Amino acid sequence: MDALTAALKVAASGLGAQSERLRVVSENLANAQSTGSAPGADPYRRKTITFQSELDRATGGSLVEVSSIARDPSVFPIEFQPGNEAADEKGYVKMPNVNVLVEMADMSEANRSYEANLQVIKQARDLISMTIDLMRNQQ
Amino acid sequence: MEPVNLFDLATRQSQWLAVRQSTIASNIANANTPGYTANDVEPFEKVLDRTAVTLQATQTGHLGAETTNAGFNVKPEEAGGVIMPSKNTVVLEDELMKAGEVSRSFQLNTAIVKAFHSMMTMVVKS
Numbered sequence: 001m002d003a004l005t006a007a008l009k010v011a012a013s014g015l016g017a018q019s020e021r022l023r024v025v026s027e028n029l030a031n032a033q034s035t036g037s038a039p040g041a042d043p044y045r046r047k048t049i050t051f052q053s054e055l056d057r058a059t060g061g062s063l064v065e066v067s068s069i070a071r072d073p074s075v076f077p078i079e080f081q082p083g084n085e086a087a088d089e090k091g092y093v094k095m096p097n098v099n100v101l102v103e104m105a106d107m108s109e110a111n112r113s114y115e116a117n118l119q120v121i122k123q124a125r126d127l128i129s130m131t132i133d134l135m136r137n138q139q
Numbered sequence: 140m141e142p143v144n145l146f147d148l149a150t151r152q153s154q155w156l157a158v159r160q161s162t163i164a165s166n167i168a169n170a171n172t173p174g175y176t177a178n179d180v181e182p183f184e185k186v187l188d189r190t191a192v193t194l195q196a197t198q199t200g201h202l203g204a205e206t207t208n209a210g211f212n213v214k215p216e217e218a219g220g221v222i223m224p225s226k227n228t229v230v231l232e233d234e235l236m237k238a239g240e241v242s243r244s245f246q247l248n249t250a251i252v253k254a255f256h257s258m259m260t261m262v263v264k265s
Contacts, residue, residue: 003157003209007164014168021171051172053165060208062165064172113170116231120164123242127160130249131153134256 006059007124013063014117017051020066021110024049025103032098035086043086044096046072072097149252154209155183156245162213163238166229173225176215177234186211 001009024047031044052067074097082091159180169175222228 003154003161007157007161010161010164010168014164014170017168017171051169053169053172053175059161060213061161062169062175062178064168109171112231113167116167116170116235117164119235120160120167120238123238124160124164126242127157127245130245134249134253 001059004124004128006061008121009056009059010061010063011117011120011124013065015114017064017066018110018114018117021049022107024069025107025110028098029100029103031096032100034096035084035093037085039086040088041086043076043094044098046096046098048072145255146252149248151186152183153245153248155180155186155211156241156248158208158211160238160241163234163241166234167231170229170231173227175227175229177229178213179216181212181214
């Protein structure tokens, strides 16, 4: 395969991986207040995503793919909310271990990487059309 | 009809630039992959200096059958800046700078080929 097409393919895999990451971030943010339903039950546990590179044998490029979506094992913060249905006998509720600031930072980084991949796709397309232009406009 | 080996040279360089672009794409795609080391292609001067004797590949499974990277060596880049705790050595800004360089050289390359081609057509037509 042509190296420029390989570049397009690799950058597209990067776009896919980063959008998957954004999906995980949005799941975490949406469930930042999801407590359990029974007294003393565990709330939503934060999800984490990791990537791994995979050698594409046809082109020699390193694609990126999602290696796993795991759960964050850190402890749940506890809040005093006697009115909540998940409150234990003393009135304490386990809240999800989602830190909104961390998720925001993660979102910005995903955004930045997505933009960089998009830039590569645009440029590879420009290079291809430059080559095609060699055959154009020459009577 | 080869007054200068310009077309040959231009083809080599555009192949090299394409391989470099695909290496940059790999680096950027893996900017958040733990343990990934950034790669780069050998400089073009080195490609020109090298008079490589390669084995003839008669079957697709043969070693040395240069089906990937068009025969250019892609090596891990030495880490210049800070290495992240995740052992990833990609610096996005550097990669984008390299991509800009590739774009500029490619533009120059195709412009020269175009000019040379129109010169030849001029000779043929007059």
